[in-house]
Amino acid sequence: MEKKKAVRRSESRGKKQVKRKSAGISLNFLKKLPDIRIIAGAVILIALAVILIFAFRGCGVSHKTPEKVVRSLVESYVKGSERKIRNCYGVKKADDNLQKEISATISYFQAHNPEKVEIDDCNIIYEDGNYTYVYIVYSLVLDKDQSYPCISTYMTQKRDDKYYVLPPSEITDELSMQAAEKYADFMKTDAYKDYVTAYETFTKKNPGYEEKIASKLS
Numbered sequence: 001m002e003k004k005k006a007v008r009r010s011e012s013r014g015k016k017q018v019k020r021k022s023a024g025i026s027l028n029f030l031k032k033l034p035d036i037r038i039i040a041g042a043v044i045l046i047a048l049a050v051i052l053i054f055a056f057r058g059c060g061v062s063h064k065t066p067e068k069v070v071r072s073l074v075e076s077y078v079k080g081s082e083r084k085i086r087n088c089y090g091v092k093k094a095d096d097n098l099q100k101e102i103s104a105t106i107s108y109f110q111a112h113n114p115e116k117v118e119i120d121d122c123n124i125i126y127e128d129g130n131y132t133y134v135y136i137v138y139s140l141v142l143d144k145d146q147s148y149p150c151i152s153t154y155m156t157q158k159r160d161d162k163y164y165v166l167p168p169s170e171i172t173d174e175l176s177m178q179a180a181e182k183y184a185d186f187m188k189t190d191a192y193k194d195y196v197t198a199y200e201t202f203t204k205k206n207p208g209y210e211e212k213i214a215s216k217l218s
Helices: 002-032 036-058 066-079 082-089 096-112 173-186 190-205 209-217
Strands: 116-128 131-141 147-159 162-165
Touching: 066 082, 066 096, 066 116, 066 131, 066 147, 066 162, 082 096, 082 162, 096 209, 116 147, 116 173, 131 173, 131 190, 147 173, 147 190, 190 209
Parallel strands: none
Antiparallel strands: 116 131, 131 147, 147 162
């Protein structure tokens, strides 16, 4: 009987030891697993990085064509983003003349207080070597479902396979005279005539609008 009891006690101790050993292996294994909170945090950070990359791509300035950089310039002016405006001109810091141009144009658009800008047409008037003269017709969307028609022209230059808007100070007399001649021809096109019709329609519906804008800028 004593021997049987001794054997049973020995078997019992053996079972308990096995159980403890098994439990010890499970705990060590769990300790080696990465914290689920760390994994979740890493996934969130990666997702945010991807979102930011696409956001910056969507909001960047395009220098692929003369038309695209002009569109980017007008949109940046309306938003008042000086950093993007300087990017369109291809400068990190604007000189005094360019800064005056930027500040005055931003103030002009702010005087209209537009909700957004809609680009109606943007195309090339003429090209000469690395220089391209571009027109853009656009509308400043105001309150009460009204749109103020605008037209602008910009000289662009190709540098290192990218297009930049030429700052006014870099437009030579020769370029200026050539642009004036080409603009006279552009005024005979349907694009210009459509703009004139839209502008006249707006001013008839909104008498005194130009004076109101001028008073804000004075």
